[in-house]
Amino acid sequence: MNAYTEKLITFYRSHKRMPTYAELATLWSFKSKNAVFRVVGKMVAAGIVAKDHLGRLVPTSTFQETPVLGLVKAGLPSAIDGVETYGIDESEMISFDEFLIKDRAKTYILEVDGDSMIDAHIAKGDLVIVERAEKARDGDIVIAEVDGEWTMKYFREQKHDTGPWLEAANKNYAPIYPEHSLRIAAIVRGVVRKY
Amino acid sequence: MNAYTEKLITFYRSHKRMPTYAELATLWSFKSKNAVFRVVGKMVAAGIVAKDHLGRLVPTSTFQETPVLGLVKAGLPSAIDGVETYGIDESEMISFDEFLIKDRAKTYILEVDGDSMIDAHIAKGDLVIVERAEKARDGDIVIAEVDGEWTMKYFREQKHDTGPWLEAANKNYAPIYPEHSLRIAAIVRGVVRKY
DNA sequence: TTGCCTAGTGAACGAGCGTTCACTATACTG
DNA sequence: CAGTATAGTGAACGCTCGTTCACTAGGCAA
Structure with a gap:
């Protein structure tokens, strides 16, 4: 979870849509959209975001979800490490809306x-x-x-x-x-x- | 909750973004984007959707939320009517993610x-x-x-x-x-x- | 030093965007 | 019957989109 990703997710959660490349340039302090273009390209390759059939960015599961750290009583040591160290990269993530609602x-x-x-x-x-x-x-x-x-x-x-x-x-x-x-x-x- | 709104929400939930006017024309079976433009205008006036600082559509609370119908035991008659008749226009709506997570x-x-x-x-x-x-x-x-x-x-x-x-x-x-x-x-x- | 990779700038591109305008057909009003 | 909304079509507009290209500066390896 690098700084680029964090700012992107923050933007998505407050604006309820993905930013444009121009907005990302401002957000990430780039002066050229091309710099944005290449960073986004790597994110897509890494599966952090996805792209539309015509270029627009689409959020992946990461964007609306909350990390599940582990059991409260058993197997807690490593799990609770996560609470302290923000080491949430490998944990499961869920969205309550998707978790609870099927139809x-x-x-x-x-x-x-x-x-x-x-x-x-x-x-x-x-x-x-x-x-x-x-x-x-x-x-x-x-x-x-x-x-x-x-x-x-x-x-x-x-x-x-x-x-x-x-x-x-x-x-x-x-x-x-x-x-x-x-x-x-x-x-x-x-x-x-x-x- | 008319047919236009339903299709729009369905699109948003499956694509995780708002449609463009061209996509809405297909979705709503219009041949002209102008027809879409005016329907959307009424929706914005009615508060069903919002518009960006530059024209793009932004979802409102309605899009990720689930209707709250009432108490299970008291005051149920009218509430349960909702379950049967889809009369959910006046009920409260909540999103679990927003409801449960503050920070x-x-x-x-x-x-x-x-x-x-x-x-x-x-x-x-x-x-x-x-x-x-x-x-x-x-x-x-x-x-x-x-x-x-x-x-x-x-x-x-x-x-x-x-x-x-x-x-x-x-x-x-x-x-x-x-x-x-x-x-x-x-x-x-x-x-x-x-x- | 030379050569090459990486990261960023800045200008330019065609395409698709939201929006506007002129026009048509249908339905309701007096 | 004419008059007027209402709802839709289709073409056109300027603007911003994502993308591409050419170029620059710095870091590292040979």
């Missing part, structure tokens, strides 16, 4: 209220990433309408005579055996909590 | 191992977003090196004669009163879990 058109966020899924470590105030779906598999955490009321629970397929039912992750809540209707609206794909 | 240069991701923070609903396999820091405040969840070992715990300031100490969120783990050293490496800012 954008079907994905929504809901804020959690209540404690019925607390034993699954989904607490009040957490955000859940849900994906619209009509069907779920046993064990999925689903957003469902059961007998006219909406709720988030574990989906249980069969095992009870009356067909699919719902189970809370909290022993204070009884299982829900739908009387009239059970309609799946979405499946929970992830949980996010911020402090 | 990119100081932020890293760690994978959680062990169950010492389980009562804080941070389980094995979760990812924690941490921000490098030397100091923490009472109650923060920190990544720290205590007497040569790395751990994730609640940071407790004073209250014990020997100075700051660490507390697990699991009654099976005893509090940690550092004998020689307690060094804060990072503060936990968020948790992410994927199913």
